[in-house]
Amino acid sequence: MPFEYAPALESRAIVDIKPSYGLFVDGQFVEGHGTPFKTISPATEEVLAEVAEADEADIDAAVKVARRAYDRVWSRMPGRERAKYLYRIARIIQERSRELAVLESLDNGKPIKESRDVDVPTVAAHFFYYAGWADKLEYAGRGDDPQPLGVAAQVIPWNFPLLMLAWKVAPALACGNTVVLKPAETTPLTALLFAEICQQADLPPGVVNIVTGAGATGQALVGHPGVDKVAFTGSTEVGKAIARSVAGTHKRVTLELGGKAANIVFDDAPIDQAVEGIVDGIFFNQGHVCCAGSRLLVQESIVDDLLERLKSRMSTLRMGDPLDKNTDIGAINSGEQLKRIRELSEVGDAEGAERWEVACDLPTKGFWFPPTLFTGVSQAHRIAREEIFGPVLSVLTFRTPAEALEKANNTPYGLSAGVWTDKGSLILKMASSLRAGVVWANTFNKFDPTSPFGGYKESGYGREGGRHGLEAYLK
Amino acid sequence: MSRIDVRKTYKLYIGGAFPRSESSYTYEVLDSKGKFVANAALASRKDARDAVGAARKAFGGWSSRTAYNRAQIIYRIAEVMEDRRPQFVQAVSQSEGLSAAKAGGVVDEAIDRLVWYAGWADKITQVVGNANPVAGPFFNLSTPEPTGVVAVLAPQDSSLLGLVSVVAPVIVTGNTTVVVSSYERPLPAVTFAEVLATSDVPGGVVNILTGSAATVGPWLAAHMDVNAIDLTGIAGDAGLAADLEVAAADNLKRVRRAPAAEPDWLLDPGLEPMTAFLETKTVWHPIGV
Numbered sequence: 001m002p003f004e005y006a007p008a009l010e011s012r013a014i015v016d017i018k019p020s021y022g023l024f025v026d027g028q029f030v031e032g033h034g035t036p037f038k039t040i041s042p043a044t045e046e047v048l049a050e051v052a053e054a055d056e057a058d059i060d061a062a063v064k065v066a067r068r069a070y071d072r073v074w075s076r077m078p079g080r081e082r083a084k085y086l087y088r089i090a091r092i093i094q095e096r097s098r099e100l101a102v103l104e105s106l107d108n109g110k111p112i113k114e115s116r117d118v119d120v121p122t123v124a125a126h127f128f129y130y131a132g133w134a135d136k137l138e139y140a141g142r143g144d145d146p147q148p149l150g151v152a153a154q155v156i157p158w159n160f161p162l163l164m165l166a167w168k169v170a171p172a173l174a175c176g177n178t179v180v181l182k183p184a185e186t187t188p189l190t191a192l193l194f195a196e197i198c199q200q201a202d203l204p205p206g207v208v209n210i211v212t213g214a215g216a217t218g219q220a221l222v223g224h225p226g227v228d229k230v231a232f233t234g235s236t237e238v239g240k241a242i243a244r245s246v247a248g249t250h251k252r253v254t255l256e257l258g259g260k261a262a263n264i265v266f267d268d269a270p271i272d273q274a275v276e277g278i279v280d281g282i283f284f285n286q287g288h289v290c291c292a293g294s295r296l297l298v299q300e301s302i303v304d305d306l307l308e309r310l311k312s313r314m315s316t317l318r319m320g321d322p323l324d325k326n327t328d329i330g331a332i333n334s335g336e337q338l339k340r341i342r343e344l345s346e347v348g349d350a351e352g353a354e355r356w357e358v359a360c361d362l363p364t365k366g367f368w369f370p371p372t373l374f375t376g377v378s379q380a381h382r383i384a385r386e387e388i389f390g391p392v393l394s395v396l397t398f399r400t401p402a403e404a405l406e407k408a409n410n411t412p413y414g415l416s417a418g419v420w421t422d423k424g425s426l427i428l429k430m431a432s433s434l435r436a437g438v439v440w441a442n443t444f445n446k447f448d449p450t451s452p453f454g455g456y457k458e459s460g461y462g463r464e465g466g467r468h469g470l471e472a473y474l475k
Numbered sequence: 476m477s478r479i480d481v482r483k484t485y486k487l488y489i490g491g492a493f494p495r496s497e498s499s500y501t502y503e504v505l506d507s508k509g510k511f512v513a514n515a516a517l518a519s520r521k522d523a524r525d526a527v528g529a530a531r532k533a534f535g536g537w538s539s540r541t542a543y544n545r546a547q548i549i550y551r552i553a554e555v556m557e558d559r560r561p562q563f564v565q566a567v568s569q570s571e572g573l574s575a576a577k578a579g580g581v582v583d584e585a586i587d588r589l590v591w592y593a594g595w596a597d598k599i600t601q602v603v604g605n606a607n608p609v610a611g612p613f614f615n616l617s618t619p620e621p622t623g624v625v626a627v628l629a630p631q632d633s634s635l636l637g638l639v640s641v642v643a644p645v646i647v648t649g650n651t652t653v654v655v656s657s658y659e660r661p662l663p664a665v666t667f668a669e670v671l672a673t674s675d676v677p678g679g680v681v682n683i684l685t686g687s688a689a690t691v692g693p694w695l696a697a698h699m700d701v702n703a704i705d706l707t708g709i710a711g712d713a714g715l716a717a718d719l720e721v722a723a724a725d726n727l728k729r730v731r732r733a734p735a736a737e738p739d740w741l742l743d744p745g746l747e748p749m750t751a752f753l754e755t756k757t758v759w760h761p762i763g764v
Contacts, residue, residue: 248720
């Protein structure tokens with residue numbers, strides 16, 4: 001008998017969404033000169049606001065402003081003073097955390113419990129962490145007098161809009177760079193609220209500039225000759241295009257791209273913990289996670305038991321209004337992304353894998369896809385090779401650790417991996433042989449400002465987080 | 476009648492063997508005064524491919540050797556070079572037009588640089604890795620790992636010290652490599668290959684192609700089983716460097732960009748030649764559950 005929950009809606013009254021937003025340049029909101037676009041709530045398709053589009057001239061103006069702020073103010077400011085601005089920002093993020101969480105859930109579609117308990121607290125923590133580096137850079141192991149790079153062009157995705165902003169902006173500012181940041185076109189609102197936070201913190205104008213728009217705006221920003229550093233999080237395809245576009249320039253680049261992580265479960269794994277980790281690995285944030293554990297590799301002897309428990313656990317996931325505090329699975333971020341998830345799932349059917357999905361009623365408005373798993377998946381199947389970026393798990397089996405490694409590493413990606421076993425020496429063997437930048441053993445999808453994150457191979461290069469994250473913004 | 480000397484055939488070094496170029500092409504190598512010295516093998520696209528295959532095959536074994544063992548092997552290269560010092564002095568003098576005394580100084584630097592890098596094998600992890608104090612009950616450790624197969628376009632001018640300075644930092648951390656030697660001054664590289672072959676360096680860890688970086692470089696930059704590329708050898712050729720960076724983007728190779736001019740090899744190299752070809756791996760494990 002299903003357990004009934006009463007609705008437990010988080011109030012959206014805390015957020016004051018304006019009817020329209022300009023670009024944030026030189027400490028002020030200014031008009032853009034492109035074609036304004038609308039941002040919607042993916043859970044209801046309700047229009048939330050109209051947002052300016054930055055054209056090439058707007059980008060040029062923003063980069064020049066950032067350069068001036070770099071030359072005249074930010075690069076000259078002692079680290080301990082930069083630190084205090086970053087601490088201020090961290091504090092204001094904490095103070096306005098509920099507002100940020102509600103806005104993030106509205107604009108992105110992610111459950112409030114994730115934006116409230118994961119995204120926003122981690123954002124504040126990230127600013128706190130890098131604030132403390134600003135006056136200690138000479139101890140970071142990069143020489144006695146490390147220098148900032150200049151103006152950083154930063155382009156971020158829609159899956160963790162504010163968290164990805166923090167990963168980009170906090171280390172850049174701590175190291176003395178100024179930034180021009182472009183949020184994703186489907187999720188610009190928390191970045192624009194962050195602009196207000198910069199105003200409240202009295203951050204000197206031009207140190208942080210936020211330009212909104214879609215791919216063309218991003219290209220104009222990344223391609224601007226006045227930019228010294230490009231930091232991008234997004235698809236491997238766009239990452240490669242960026243790597244080509246900066247060829248032959250002086251621009252430094254870090255890329256945090258796609259993944260197809262193996263989550264490997266051995267027969268001696270703590271099985272209920274593993275089930276939680278599998279669910280967290282692929283259904284957290286609707287599977288819109290570059291490091292999602294989208295390939296489940298199960299040791300053959302336990303596959304039946306594990307799948308039974310997994311399906312049972314998946315059936316208890318609550319899907320629906322992102323602002324309901326009991327919601328586990330929110331909305332797919334956009335119609336375009338939903339289309340891709342559907343298409344790849346249909347390819348899974350067509351290639352002979354067996355689909356199982358949670359039986360639940362989907363809301364009639366908005367973009368929704370139920371938690372889904374495919375069994376009978378081979379390594380050749382597209383659903384085992386391509387990043388779906390949705391709540392779709394491909395299940396494969398193995399017999400020996402060597403076979404698990406072979407299958408796990410059989411991908412051009414190398415962002416993350418998971419290992420579940422009670423045998424310590426096996427964990428260490430797997431952890432050292434997996435070609436991936438982050439390995440979670442008996443856990444999954446954990447993030448921390450002190451912990452470097454980033455990929456091997458075609459998952460990109462450079463690290464974000466920790467002492468290693470400073471390297472991306474220093475010379 | 477004076478004795479007729481026995482000349483050496485200069486060949487490629489691939490997978491621990493010394494093949495001729497599969498193309499059977501060679502090119503004339505002249506000394507600094509323009510006098511013929513030898514015909515060197517002119518590496519082709521297929522030689523480059525074979526070398527990448529050999530480097531990939533060697534990567535698993537080399538990268539999983541202990542750091543201590545890699546240190547001993549790099550040190551062994553220095554020992555064997557020291558043993559053959561007169562030969563290298565002669566080769567450098569001939570290639571670079573240096574006096575015997577100056578060439579001797581260059582060889583000494585090259586040997587000393589190998590000794591310096593040998594010591595890094597079991598220290599780099601401690602210098603660039605760290606434990607991370609995450610806000611939760613987790614063990615969290617970041618350690619460097621080799622990037623994989625690294626293509627190296629070796630410098631054109633400094634035929635030995637420059638070569639050693641770009642090869643040693645790549646292999647000491649566990650990468651394997653395909654090196655394109657200086658085009659006009661390839662012979663010290665071939666002699667260096669003979670040292671590698673007798674220094675306990677497993678076959679395939681270093682593969683040396685003599686020939687043109689401009690010709691072979693694009694194949695290596697575009698090869699999907701090469702993980703990274705060092706463009707030092709095309710210093711000053713911004714157009715070619717940009718083309719190779721574009722090709723390298725196809726599988727997101729890590730690129731060590733071409734400098735405007737060949738660096739001063741006597742300077743302290745610092746960590747960058749090693750860290751350019753290292754990945755950081757971070758491992759999490761819960762504590763207490």
